[in-house]
Amino acid sequence: MKAFVTGAAGFVGSTLVDRLLAAGHTVVGYDNLSTGRRAFLAEAISSERFSLVVGDISSQEQLAQSMLGCDFVFHLAANADVRFGLQHPKRDLETNTIGTFNVLEAMRTCNIRKIVFSSTGSVYGETAVVPTPEDAPFPVQTSLYGASKVAGESLIQAYAAGFDFQSWIFRFVGVLGERYTHGHVVDFCRQLFIDSNNLNVLGNGHQQKSYIYVQDCIDAIFCAIDSAAAKVNIFNLGIDNFCTVRDCVGWITEELALNPTIKFGTEDRGWIGDNPVIFLDTAKIRALGWSSTVSIEDAIKLTVRYVNNNREVALGSSENKPAVSEQKA
Amino acid sequence: MKAFVTGAAGFVGSTLVDRLLAAGHTVVGYDNLSTGRRAFLAEAISSERFSLVVGDISSQEQLAQSMLGCDFVFHLAANADVRFGLQHPKRDLETNTIGTFNVLEAMRTCNIRKIVFSSTGSVYGETAVVPTPEDAPFPVQTSLYGASKVAGESLIQAYAAGFDFQSWIFRFVGVLGERYTHGHVVDFCRQLFIDSNNLNVLGNGHQQKSYIYVQDCIDAIFCAIDSAAAKVNIFNLGIDNFCTVRDCVGWITEELALNPTIKFGTEDRGWIGDNPVIFLDTAKIRALGWSSTVSIEDAIKLTVRYVNNNREVALGSSENKPAVSEQKA
Numbered sequence: 001m002k003a004f005v006t007g008a009a010g011f012v013g014s015t016l017v018d019r020l021l022a023a024g025h026t027v028v029g030y031d032n033l034s035t036g037r038r039a040f041l042a043e044a045i046s047s048e049r050f051s052l053v054v055g056d057i058s059s060q061e062q063l064a065q066s067m068l069g070c071d072f073v074f075h076l077a078a079n080a081d082v083r084f085g086l087q088h089p090k091r092d093l094e095t096n097t098i099g100t101f102n103v104l105e106a107m108r109t110c111n112i113r114k115i116v117f118s119s120t121g122s123v124y125g126e127t128a129v130v131p132t133p134e135d136a137p138f139p140v141q142t143s144l145y146g147a148s149k150v151a152g153e154s155l156i157q158a159y160a161a162g163f164d165f166q167s168w169i170f171r172f173v174g175v176l177g178e179r180y181t182h183g184h185v186v187d188f189c190r191q192l193f194i195d196s197n198n199l200n201v202l203g204n205g206h207q208q209k210s211y212i213y214v215q216d217c218i219d220a221i222f223c224a225i226d227s228a229a230a231k232v233n234i235f236n237l238g239i240d241n242f243c244t245v246r247d248c249v250g251w252i253t254e255e256l257a258l259n260p261t262i263k264f265g266t267e268d269r270g271w272i273g274d275n276p277v278i279f280l281d282t283a284k285i286r287a288l289g290w291s292s293t294v295s296i297e298d299a300i301k302l303t304v305r306y307v308n309n310n311r312e313v314a315l316g317s318s319e320n321k322p323a324v325s326e327q328k329a
Numbered sequence: 330m331k332a333f334v335t336g337a338a339g340f341v342g343s344t345l346v347d348r349l350l351a352a353g354h355t356v357v358g359y360d361n362l363s364t365g366r367r368a369f370l371a372e373a374i375s376s377e378r379f380s381l382v383v384g385d386i387s388s389q390e391q392l393a394q395s396m397l398g399c400d401f402v403f404h405l406a407a408n409a410d411v412r413f414g415l416q417h418p419k420r421d422l423e424t425n426t427i428g429t430f431n432v433l434e435a436m437r438t439c440n441i442r443k444i445v446f447s448s449t450g451s452v453y454g455e456t457a458v459v460p461t462p463e464d465a466p467f468p469v470q471t472s473l474y475g476a477s478k479v480a481g482e483s484l485i486q487a488y489a490a491g492f493d494f495q496s497w498i499f500r501f502v503g504v505l506g507e508r509y510t511h512g513h514v515v516d517f518c519r520q521l522f523i524d525s526n527n528l529n530v531l532g533n534g535h536q537q538k539s540y541i542y543v544q545d546c547i548d549a550i551f552c553a554i555d556s557a558a559a560k561v562n563i564f565n566l567g568i569d570n571f572c573t574v575r576d577c578v579g580w581i582t583e584e585l586a587l588n589p590t591i592k593f594g595t596e597d598r599g600w601i602g603d604n605p606v607i608f609l610d611t612a613k614i615r616a617l618g619w620s621s622t623v624s625i626e627d628a629i630k631l632t633v634r635y636v637n638n639n640r641e642v643a644l645g646s647s648e649n650k651p652a653v654s655e656q657k658a
Contacts (some may be wrong), residue, residue: 086491089437093430097480101422108418124467125486135466138453140561141486151426151480157454157470162415162601232469272491 002026004070004112006057006103007077009036011179012118012214016074017044019218025049030066031077032056039313040179057099063106074116074221075103078149080182082122083271085144096148097155104159116168116221119153121210121238121278122146123171131281134171134234142275153234160231167231168224173238173278176299177214178306181313184245184270185300188252189307190315192260199253199260202270205246208277210238213294213302223290236280239292243300245270251297255304331355333399333441335386335432336406338365340508341447341543345403346373348547354378359395360406361385368642369508386428392435403445403550404432407478409511411451412600414473425477426484433488445497445550448482450539450567450607451475452500460610463500463563471604482563489560496560497553502567502607505628506543507635510642513574513599514629517581518636519644521589528582528589531599534575537606539567542623542631552619565609568621572629574599580626584633 003020007013008029013036020027026049029041033054044050053066057077067073079095081088100117107115123146124132125139141147159165174183191199212220220237228235249262269276294302307315332349336342337358342365349356355378358370362383373379382395386406396402408424410417429446436444452475453461454468470476488494503512520528541549549566557564578591598605623631636644 085487089434090430093427093484097426098422101419105418137464138467140563141483142490144484144487144491147480147483147487150483151476154470154476154479155422155473158414158473158476161471162473234469 001072002028002070003072003074004028004030004067005074005076006030007036007075008052009033009038009041010076011040011181012175012217013076014040014044014179015177015214016076016218016221017041017050019222021047021050028053028066028070030055030057030063035080035182037181037313057102058094060102060105063102064109067106067112068110070110070112072114072116073103073107073112075100076118078118079145082143082145083274086272089144092144092148096145097151100152100155104155104165107165108163113163113165114167115156115165116225117152117156117170119149119169119171120146121171121173121236121280122275123150123153126275130277131279132236133281134236134284157232165231167233168221168228169232169234170221170224170237171234171280172217173210173212173280175214175217176211176303178302179214180303180306184248185252185303186307186315188249189256189304192253192256192258193311193315196258197260199249199262201245201249201262201264203245203265203267203274205244205249205264207245207269207274208242208279209245209248210242210279211296211299212237212239212292213299216292216294220285220290223288224285227288235285236282237285238280238282239296240282241296242279243296248300251300252304255301256308330401331357331399332401332403333357333359333396334403334405335359336365337381338362338367338370339405340369340510341504341546342405343369343373343508344506344543345405345547345550346370346379348551350376350378357382357395357399359384359386359392364409364511366510366642386431387423389431389434392431393438396435396441397439399439399441401443401445402432402436402441404429405447407447408474411472411474412603415601418473421473421477425474426480429481429484433484433494436494437492442492442494443496444485444494445554446481446485446499448478448498448500449475450500450502450565450609451604452479452482455604459606460608461565462610463565463613486561494560496562497550497557498561498563499550499553499566500563500609501546502539502541502609504543504546505540505632507631508543509632509635513577514581514632515636515644517578518585518633521582521585521587522640522644525587526589528578528591530574530578530591530593532574532594532596532603534573534578534593536574536598536603537571537608538574538577539571539608540625540628541566541568541621542628545621545623549614549619552617553614556617564614565611566614567609567611568625569611570625571608572625577629580629581633584630585637
């Protein structure tokens with residue numbers, strides 16, 4: 001295929017690009033490099049089958065110019081600053097909802113009708129059904145991030161009905177692994193690199209979270225594209241297990257061989273809109289033959305090792321703006 | 330209360346304005362008069378407790394200036410051209426999603442935290458659960474209209490979680506009654522006024538639809554505001570019954586005392602994105618003590634009588650643009 005990947009310089013995006021190239025596909029990457037890192041595409045750029053367009057998904061025109069001739073869109077570009085949605089209420093709407101609309105319209109212009117979309121387990125809000133299946137009760141949103149992703153999913157579904165698009169929508173739990181630059185593991189590492197004796201954790205640490213290793217995540221996407229042929233294919237992507245934030249802190253400090261004083265918060269969640277429990281039912285994707293190969297503990301330790309060995313990349317600035325310090329889980 | 334009503338010159342909006350004034354409230358109406366009719370506010374305008382602002386929900390600034398001092402927002406302004414979404418894909422997004430965001434941001438500016446939102450049964454897509462309860466399985470959208478309303482609902486829910494808003498979200502079936510200017514009953518009447526011997530119906534006529542009489546609808550909204558005190562209150566609004574499009578055609582021709590040749594389509598739906606079945610479970614709102622008082626048959630006949638006796642208003646142009654000819658059910 002000739003694939004168009006938005007968010008191509010991001011953590012998951014660049015890993016997807018490498019995997020697509022390794023599988024023999026041609027790839028056009030599209031990224032505004034606001035949080036993506038050109039360094040993640042170092043290997044890809046050496047391939048004749050890869051090209052990078054530095055562009056923003058706010059420009060329908062540039063999107064359409066760039067994706068002309070492609071036959072498959074992987075739309076991963078997004079504002080993933082879940083925790084800071086309330087400080088910039090328009091950001092999620094603009095990037096995740098209107099941005100997705102722009103991608104869809106550009107696809108229509110270019111007569112491309114296949115799209116993969118990275119959604120999130122956050123769309124289930126604070127569901128009462130755990131582990132949460134894809135057809136859980138109609139959720140109530142608790143974050144602007146979740147709201148913007150539900151809106152993106154819904155637009156894609158309407159384009160499938162109205163314009164004969166075919167779509168694969170993935171609701172991720174947290175993704176971990178090499179090139180992870182953004183979220184609670186990085187935030188904890190950053191704190192410990194500055195002061196190895198103290199660690200502050202948002203929330204009481206009993207939040208239950210699930211994580212998937214990035215290569216397992218890409219395997220699942222490829223599996224679904226190959227095997228699921230409905231117009232709208234929705235899959236939870238996660239692992240058949242969860243951990244608490246306290247487990248996670250233990251594995252991080254163990255991997256770094258540190259023994260800091262840990263100060264937990266008192267709330268049952270890290271911030272407004274944080275889900276105290278994210279644990280998805282992944283029976284649907286597993287029924288296609290996929291299964292995860294890396295445990296949560298190993299995914300966290302691999303991530304810590306990567307961050308520790310690549311401090312400049314993992315903690316450093318992206319090309320255009322400083323990395324946002326945050327603790328996302 | 331001092332209420333701010335968007336879409337105040339519309340069918341449901343103007344009826345709500347009259348009812349709010351009759352209940353002793355003060356009302357600021359906001360409407361761009363693109364599909365609303367100034368004539369519907371003739372009585373309201375004679376009240377000292379009413380003022381009308383001609384403005385668009387695309388302007389966050391004008392919204393904020395206009396709603397200052399109000400304590401309750403009824404957000405009814407919307408693009409309701411369900412059927413023509415595919416011809417203008419951006420319209421639903423701009424009016425229904427971004428417009429709702431603008432209303433929410435204006436409310437934040439003005440420190441107003443209570444909002445009623447008119448959503449739609451279309452958000453359930455082609456659900457397998459009929460009659461459909463509020464907590465039906467997470468739906469897949471089939472129209473840009475439904476997608477835009479899900480997005481609006483989701484934004485409101487996120488504002489409830491993040492900014493302590495309180496919201497009442499109503500998922501309407503079709504609303505009928507006096508001042509109805511838009512949808513399949515008007516479309517059928519328009520055809521019959523031009524040629525009383527022939528009527529063309531989109532779809533095979535077996536689509537199952539449910540309708541609610543506009544005054545019953547306002548009663549339900551008032552009942553919910555008075556009785557439901559959660560942060561996010563979601564209610565289906567409809568009648569405990571449904572009809573087919575064929576029933577509907579029969580009642581219309583009976584009321585007009587005509588006997589046209591009726592030509593049905595062959596499809597099980599009127600257009601792409603039309604729901605072949607809309608029938609909502611209304612147990613939740615009925616549990617608050619509300620019940621409908623007008624049957625579907627009577628609601629349709631009252632509507633036909635109104636349209637027939639007010640041809641200029643019901644079929645004529647709005648102030649700024651010609652009425653769109655459509656058959657919405």
